Amino acid sequence: xxxxxxxxxxxxxxxxxxIGVSVMTGLRRALRDKDIEYRVVKNRLAHLAxxxxxxxxxxxxxxxxxxxxxxxxxxxxxxxxxxxxxxxxRLRIEIRGGILGDRALSAEQVRxxxxxxxxxxxxxxxxxxxxxxxxGLVRVLNGPIAGLARVLQRHVENSEQAVxxx
Numbered sequence: 001x002x003x004x005x006x007x008x009x010x011x012x013x014x015x016x017x018x019i020g021v022s023v024m025t026g027l028r029r030a031l032r033d034k035d036i037e038y039r040v041v042k043n044r045l046a047h048l049a050x051x052x053x054x055x056x057x058x059x060x061x062x063x064x065x066x067x068x069x070x071x072x073x074x075x076x077x078x079x080x081x082x083x084x085x086x087x088x089x090r091l092r093i094e095i096r097g098g099i100l101g102d103r104a105l106s107a108e109q110v111r112x113x114x115x116x117x118x119x120x121x122x123x124x125x126x127x128x129x130x131x132x133x134x135x136g137l138v139r140v141l142n143g144p145i146a147g148l149a150r151v152l153q154r155h156v157e158n159s160e161q162a163v164x165x166x
Contacts, residue, residue, distance in 0.1 A: 001045060001049035004037070006054075009075060010077075011098060012095060013062060013098060014066070015064060016040065016066075017092075027085055027093075035077075039068050043064075060097065063096070076114065076118055078098075079113040095107050
């Protein structure tokens with residue numbers, strides 16, 4: 001337990017009370033698809049592991065029947081995946097809080113984290129915003145040239161009509 005507390009980048013604490021084995025298996029499978037572990041922890045052992053890992057924030061989010069969704073990569077994945085699974089299956093799993101780096105998060109902050117776009121979405125948005133001024137400049141610079149080309153084309157067409165009329 002100490003090792004995964006040391007290595008994880010994000011953890012989300014849940015109260016799993018009243019959840020059957022089949023639902024728990026489905027939840028674990030959905031989380032595993034995103035490289036997230038879901039562990040049911042004993043509070044006393046988790047508090048000892050948090051002290052050994054020098055991660056006191058874990059002690060703040062562990063109380064009562066606790067299941068931890070532990071992520072090692074993208075910080076939004078555990079919160080998003082848990083929230084989506086709970087909503088899609090209408091479960092009564094309560095999100096209690098979370099850990100992001102060394103900082104403890106409230107349940108509301110975890111819900112806000114779940115609403116954030118993923119890293120890939122943010123990069124795509126940034127690239128679109130960086131590309132927009134260049135695309136606009138190309139359209140502005142292309143406008144006069146395109147207008148000149150249309151005027152010249154009309155002139156050629158009128159000249160051909162005049163020659164054809166003779």
